[in-house]
Amino acid sequence: MEDIANAGRWDALNPPLSAPILDALRTLSFTQMTPVQASTVPLFMKNKDVVVEAVTGSGKTLSFVIPILEMLLRRHRDGRGLLKNQIGAVIISPTRELARQIYDVATTFLDAINTAATAELEQSENQDDDFQGTIPALQHMLFIGGNNVQEDVQRFQREGAQLVIGTPGRLDDLLKRGAVFSTKELEVLVLDEADRLLDMGFEHTLTSIIQRLPKQRRTGLFSATMSDALNQLVRVGLRNPVRVQVKVESLTKQEEQCTPSSLEIGYVICTPEQKLVQLMRFLKREKDKKFIVYFATCACVDYFFKVLSNLRDLKEFSFHSLHGKMDPKRREAVYKKFTSAPSSSILVCTDVAARGLDIPDVDYVIQFDPPQDPKSFAHRCGRTARLGREGKAVVFLTAQEDTYVEFLRIRKVPMVEHPLISDAEDGQKWAENDILEAVRKANTKDRDLYERSTKAFVSWVRSYSEHQANYIFRFKDVDVAAVARAFGLLKLPKMPELKPLKIDFQPTDIKIDSIKYKDKAREKQRQAKIAKEKALADGEAAKRDKKRKQKPKETVSWSQHKELKERRLERREKKEKKRVAIAKAKVEGTFVPKIKNTMELDTSSKRTRGSDSDSEDDWEEMKLEARALKKAKKGGETRHLEMDSSSDSD
Numbered sequence: 001m002e003d004i005a006n007a008g009r010w011d012a013l014n015p016p017l018s019a020p021i022l023d024a025l026r027t028l029s030f031t032q033m034t035p036v037q038a039s040t041v042p043l044f045m046k047n048k049d050v051v052v053e054a055v056t057g058s059g060k061t062l063s064f065v066i067p068i069l070e071m072l073l074r075r076h077r078d079g080r081g082l083l084k085n086q087i088g089a090v091i092i093s094p095t096r097e098l099a100r101q102i103y104d105v106a107t108t109f110l111d112a113i114n115t116a117a118t119a120e121l122e123q124s125e126n127q128d129d130d131f132q133g134t135i136p137a138l139q140h141m142l143f144i145g146g147n148n149v150q151e152d153v154q155r156f157q158r159e160g161a162q163l164v165i166g167t168p169g170r171l172d173d174l175l176k177r178g179a180v181f182s183t184k185e186l187e188v189l190v191l192d193e194a195d196r197l198l199d200m201g202f203e204h205t206l207t208s209i210i211q212r213l214p215k216q217r218r219t220g221l222f223s224a225t226m227s228d229a230l231n232q233l234v235r236v237g238l239r240n241p242v243r244v245q246v247k248v249e250s251l252t253k254q255e256e257q258c259t260p261s262s263l264e265i266g267y268v269i270c271t272p273e274q275k276l277v278q279l280m281r282f283l284k285r286e287k288d289k290k291f292i293v294y295f296a297t298c299a300c301v302d303y304f305f306k307v308l309s310n311l312r313d314l315k316e317f318s319f320h321s322l323h324g325k326m327d328p329k330r331r332e333a334v335y336k337k338f339t340s341a342p343s344s345s346i347l348v349c350t351d352v353a354a355r356g357l358d359i360p361d362v363d364y365v366i367q368f369d370p371p372q373d374p375k376s377f378a379h380r381c382g383r384t385a386r387l388g389r390e391g392k393a394v395v396f397l398t399a400q401e402d403t404y405v406e407f408l409r410i411r412k413v414p415m416v417e418h419p420l421i422s423d424a425e426d427g428q429k430w431a432e433n434d435i436l437e438a439v440r441k442a443n444t445k446d447r448d449l450y451e452r453s454t455k456a457f458v459s460w461v462r463s464y465s466e467h468q469a470n471y472i473f474r475f476k477d478v479d480v481a482a483v484a485r486a487f488g489l490l491k492l493p494k495m496p497e498l499k500p501l502k503i504d505f506q507p508t509d510i511k512i513d514s515i516k517y518k519d520k521a522r523e524k525q526r527q528a529k530i531a532k533e534k535a536l537a538d539g540e541a542a543k544r545d546k547k548r549k550q551k552p553k554e555t556v557s558w559s560q561h562k563e564l565k566e567r568r569l570e571r572r573e574k575k576e577k578k579r580v581a582i583a584k585a586k587v588e589g590t591f592v593p594k595i596k597n598t599m600e601l602d603t604s605s606k607r608t609r610g611s612d613s614d615s616e617d618d619w620e621e622m623k624l625e626a627r628a629l630k631k632a633k634k635g636g637e638t639r640h641l642e643m644d645s646s647s648d649s650d
Helices: 019-027 035-045 060-077 096-127 149-159 168-177 194-199 203-211 228-237 272-285 298-310 328-339 376-381 403-410 432-445 447-465 480-486 520-549 558-588 598-609 613-635
Strands: 050-054 089-092 140-143 163-166 188-192 218-223 242-246 263-269 290-294 318-322 345-349 364-367 391-397
Touching (some): 019 096, 035 050, 035 060, 035 218, 060 163, 096 163, 149 168, 168 203, 188 194, 188 228, 194 228, 272 391, 298 318, 298 432, 318 328, 376 391, 558 613
Parallel strands (some): 050 218, 089 188, 188 218, 263 391, 290 364, 318 345, 364 391
């Protein structure tokens, strides 16, 4: 059912659109404009810069695609066609998926326009034999990360493109190269989901791109929400822009809201352990619908995608997973597959699929985890109820998080409470404990699933503890044990966030090392790694044992050092007594020196005259002792230093 507000026919626009574009719109069944299109397209066509704020699903994409195509057609009609290396318009999108979606929309219209232009040309030729005209072969190209940049450049140089669509990083790289394409004739720059571009940290990249483009251009910023950072970008990149704000009012309550009126948003208060069963009951109750289920992190998507896919009770559903850490080609393949999928299809994803993506016929959006950034909430819900179609969205909250409802109401996102779905409603007798026990049991049978559960839990804890609305989502209020059970954990991982907490969680009795991979190749690699690590550990242990058993070299003991010190002290005392006795004898005149020979006399006289003779003797003795100790150590046995008693008789 479509009840979106209509704001006039496309063929009633002033200034009017070209015939090929009107024919293309009719061919594609676009006869009526939405309010945002009726407000924006005429301004763009009158060379105005625009800042457009409109709810998700309101038709913003055509608001800039149609004026761009009209501008390119008029240039061709006026004889100002672009050369192969010149571009007339650039559209910048925050994600690859959104850029590809815009590219696909432009492709659809360009094919229809070129077909209509060809038919118009043939008709003119039939009416006037002298008519000389050409078909405006409009081209466009997509530049996004993940594609081979060299191949993209070669294709552009070979075919050319008047319209370029891409992500900020890739476009900035190409503009810096300089020789790839010329922007001298560029007339239009569009920043789609502009607030998201800034949230993702592209502010400096956007500034770099804008500085390389002509100042005399039309610029359009399109977003579902406005922010201070976006207003700053407006001041830098736009000249006297016209602001277009499309609001939605509830027909029943006459309240302004920032979500489509055809979208019904609800919330369910439940415990962490009830979430999985409630999700299953929602899916079974609405089994012929197309769902998007949002999780907090990439690791959670990887884990619960596998859990849900393996549940016997959900075999009639086809599951798809999408997150930002996926290989770009796989992301693109998943997006295309889900877009063309029939009902009973479920996309398990992160916020990478929350902004701008127009996936046909999505009936239900379920937020298993509230988004870390509150601004993403409305964007998530907006993947359904597109262009006036009816849609439903629901978020699971715990009792401690119920203030989030009032928080969103203040942000003009109204919600209604839904009760827990009981067994009687869906005809399925699932007990929370039985389902969670089945998940836990599955983790014991496949090491890959066990590892995914641990990674998912760790990433969830870190995401929750860093929540932007941490005054509502307080980690200290979280029942960590309940969350661990909800994830089917076999044991709690060691992480700093859990250290100060007392957690009542019962780990499994199963030895974790005994859990095998179902994939035989991975299990073989794991066993080889274990064997290698064991061999290394055994080798290190053998080395330590061998070293321990070796007879250590004998060293001089502490007692021997003490004995040497006592001997030195004894010799000093003897010398001191001898010196006192000699001095006394000299005073009494009874001293008769004992002369052995001239050499000894000279040495003796020198020693008596020198005030430091004792110190010199001690120093010599210490050197002798040190040499003796070294010899004892090298020889492997202790040698006692014997001192000649004649050395004390001088």
